[in-house]
Structures are given as C-alpha cells and as structure tokens.
Amino acid sequence: MKILVIGMGGREHAIVWKIAQSPLVELIYCVPGNPGISDIAECPHISLEDDFSHLADFAETRQIDLAIVGPEAHLANGLVNVFQARGLRVFGPTQQAAIIEASKDFAKNLMIKNSIPTADHQTFVDADAAISYVKSLNQPVFVKADGLAAGKGAIPGRTVEEAVTAINRILVHGDFGIAGSKVIIEELMVGEEASFTVLTDGDYCLPLATAQDHKMSHDGDQGENTGGMGAYSPTPVITKSIEQEIMETIVYPTIHSMKTEGREFKGVLYVGLMITKTGPKVVEFNVRLGDPETQVLLPRLASDLVPLLNACVDGNLNLCMTEWKPETAVCTIMASGGYPSNYETGKVIRGIDDADALNDVVVFQAGTKRINDKIVTDGGRVLGVTALGIDVKSSIDLSYQGVEKINFDRAHYRRDIGYHAINRK
Numbered sequence: 001m002k003i004l005v006i007g008m009g010g011r012e013h014a015i016v017w018k019i020a021q022s023p024l025v026e027l028i029y030c031v032p033g034n035p036g037i038s039d040i041a042e043c044p045h046i047s048l049e050d051d052f053s054h055l056a057d058f059a060e061t062r063q064i065d066l067a068i069v070g071p072e073a074h075l076a077n078g079l080v081n082v083f084q085a086r087g088l089r090v091f092g093p094t095q096q097a098a099i100i101e102a103s104k105d106f107a108k109n110l111m112i113k114n115s116i117p118t119a120d121h122q123t124f125v126d127a128d129a130a131i132s133y134v135k136s137l138n139q140p141v142f143v144k145a146d147g148l149a150a151g152k153g154a155i156p157g158r159t160v161e162e163a164v165t166a167i168n169r170i171l172v173h174g175d176f177g178i179a180g181s182k183v184i185i186e187e188l189m190v191g192e193e194a195s196f197t198v199l200t201d202g203d204y205c206l207p208l209a210t211a212q213d214h215k216m217s218h219d220g221d222q223g224e225n226t227g228g229m230g231a232y233s234p235t236p237v238i239t240k241s242i243e244q245e246i247m248e249t250i251v252y253p254t255i256h257s258m259k260t261e262g263r264e265f266k267g268v269l270y271v272g273l274m275i276t277k278t279g280p281k282v283v284e285f286n287v288r289l290g291d292p293e294t295q296v297l298l299p300r301l302a303s304d305l306v307p308l309l310n311a312c313v314d315g316n317l318n319l320c321m322t323e324w325k326p327e328t329a330v331c332t333i334m335a336s337g338g339y340p341s342n343y344e345t346g347k348v349i350r351g352i353d354d355a356d357a358l359n360d361v362v363v364f365q366a367g368t369k370r371i372n373d374k375i376v377t378d379g380g381r382v383l384g385v386t387a388l389g390i391d392v393k394s395s396i397d398l399s400y401q402g403v404e405k406i407n408f409d410r411a412h413y414r415r416d417i418g419y420h421a422i423n424r425k
Helices: 010-019 053-061 072-076 079-085 095-102 104-113 127-137 160-172 240-260 294-300 305-314 352-356 392-404 419-424
Strands: 002-007 027-032 066-069 121-124 141-145 154-157 183-187 192-200 205-207 216-218 222-225 230-233 267-276 279-286 328-335 361-365 368-371 374-377 381-389
Touching: 002 010, 002 053, 010 027, 010 294, 010 305, 010 361, 010 381, 027 053, 053 079, 066 079, 066 305, 072 079, 072 095, 079 095, 095 104, 095 240, 095 279, 104 121, 104 183, 104 240, 104 279, 121 127, 127 141, 127 160, 127 183, 141 160, 154 160, 154 222, 160 183, 192 240, 192 279, 192 305, 205 240, 230 294, 230 392, 240 267, 240 279, 294 328, 294 381, 328 392, 352 361, 352 392, 361 392, 381 392, 392 419
Parallel strands: 002 027, 002 066
Antiparallel strands: 121 183, 141 154, 141 183, 192 205, 192 267, 216 222, 230 328, 267 279, 328 381, 361 381, 368 374
8 A cells, every 4th residue: 555644743753653564555655744754754845735736636646545644734624625525545534524623612512512521611702701701700710722723722720810811812912823713711620631542434433542641841730731741551540431431421422423413523533531530521622643642552552553544434443453562651752942832943853863772662753854964853842752661660761761862952851751650550
C-alpha cells in the first residue's frame, strides 16, 4: 500500500513510525511532515491552503491507497470531504461529523439531548452576560472557547476574578480569534482526568488502550492549559468496569446520536473524561488521535495499525481485534521556554540521536525544522520522549533519562509525568 499521512506534529510522527512497521505498506508520504518524519517517509512540499485540491491531486497522481488525516483543523475544514468526492480512500470524519470537536456548544447540546453524562454549562456570546453568570454562581468554573484553539481554549476559573479574566480574553480581547466567538461556562468537575479513545466505522466501536494526559504547563497541574505536556498508558483510574460504563453510557450513545443527526462518524473518537465519584463524565470530544496520547498508545500497540484503519473506512471494524504490549509507556514533552504563551524558536537541538539510542526509548519530533544540517525548535511543543518499561516507575525513569540527553536553550518540561499513577499505586 501507498499511504499518505497529513500533519507535522508528534502525533503524526508516531503514526508514520507505527505504519512503517506494517508489512502491508510499501511507501509512506507525509505532508508537510517534520525532520523526524522525513527519516522514514517522503515529505513533498504540497500546499494545504484553500480547498485541499493540490493534496487531492497528489493523492490521485501517486495512486495513494489510504490517506490518514492527523490535525483536527484539517478535519473541521473538510479535507475528508474533498478526498471522498474524488473517490479517494481516507481515514477520518467528515466536516459534518468533525463539528463535535470544532464546536463545544454543539457537543454540549448533543450530550444534553441524548443524556450523555457531562458537566453543567451555559453558552454566551456577550461578555457582560457571561460575567454576570459566573458572579451569580460564585464557584470554580471552566471557561472554554467554543471553537478549535490548539488544545489551549479551556481556561480554569478557580476564582470569580480568574473566570472574568478568561471571559475577557476570549470574548473581548479575541485571544482565540473566531474560535472565541462563543464562550462556554462549565462547572469545574472534581475527579481525575483520563483519555479514552476508540476507532469506529460509524456503527461498531473498538476501544484502544487507556491513557492519561497532563494538560497544565507546570508540575502539580499548575500553570496554564496546554496542548499536553506528557502522557502515560495504561491509566489505572479506568478499570474494566469503568471502561464498560464509558462504552455503554458515552461512546455508543455519541456515535449513534451523530448518525441520527445525519453526521455519521467514522475514524477516531477521543473522549476526554473526568472520573468523578458518580462515574465518568465527558470533558471534551476530539475527532482524532490525542497528542501526546498517540505517542504512548502506538508504541504499546502490538497489532498492525493499518488493517484497523482500513476496517474503519470499509465498515467492517467488527471483524478486528487489538493486541497490546504489557509494558507501560510514558511520554515527556519537551517544550520551548514560555510555552504556551510567548516563546522563541530557532534554538538548536542536540542529543536526539543519543536519546533515541537508549533501549526502549523513541523520540517523536513535533515543533522542529531542519536548517542546513541542524535541527532547531519550530514550535511550542518540540519533542516527545517516549519510553516503555515493565511498570510506570521504570517507564518514567527511562523517559527522563532520554530527556536528560537532549538539550536546547530554555527547554521546559514537567518533572512529574505519571505521578497520578504512582500515587494511586
């Protein structure tokens, strides 16, 4: 098979790394890719602007057998629709289905309509009305931009003052652009967060291994919300009984209700969860693999990924099963200093090969680019250092061994990735 992966981050590096191991695959392209991806796939320069027609032309000309869309923005902008209109096989939801991530207001209304457990909320387009609401509540809330904000549009309002500041950032100052045309005020749920991911062909859903992300920028879940500072898999907070409850009360009702709405969902449904005392509740839906969750899930996946993706496209996922390695995986994100706010790029990165040379360690590149013969920083989240170990403690230790071999100016990373699992044990 000839496969085209669309994206340039750590998630896409992990996808390319995994499918390169498939005996079904003869050639991989990735657009636009990154320096790490270019070591295992061809990364042609193709415009992703406008209506994705240049990319579809490429897929037709090169007789691509399967395209895999990584970033949520491309899904929300209809890349899958463009490929399907050309008769091209593509993995991912259509624009109509991707709205479940592209609009938190839509997702909330869908959950309420179908009795899917989630936090109480109100939606506002007027800042004064939103501020009056949080003042009347006088309790901790989450303030969320309605649209896509690169994983950074959810701001904790632990106090009324913090909530008011967040509302002004979104609705008044326009920090998130058009994504902030609406704001969702949501109760601050108490519990432990976890990531639950399924593959679906629109009817059948196949759960992947569990994982837990670390969203906040600093140790102890302090600081600003980010796209994710690290992850581990599996997470002990999701037991077998909780997994069954998630499938029965969240996943299948969501997939079935989307079909009822005329928005058949095929691809990846990622459910961000809060495991509360009264059971699992939805924090958010994503329509693609998580980042950095992908960097811990795929190294643990013993099965060939490609047949699973084909089955989602072809509608026979019920014939598939997955096999998982017993090891624990931990990914530590190395970010640019200042992320997720202001940060500088162009810092020379040293030591990636040294970290990669460690047994059971793989470095997934995200915000990087090549200048002459050097790899430099080119984004907020720069690298994901993933390690496999016999348990979470050994995986954590090995991941940080890899981190210590890498350096670039003002590199920032959390030093407590996986601590929830350690504390639980």
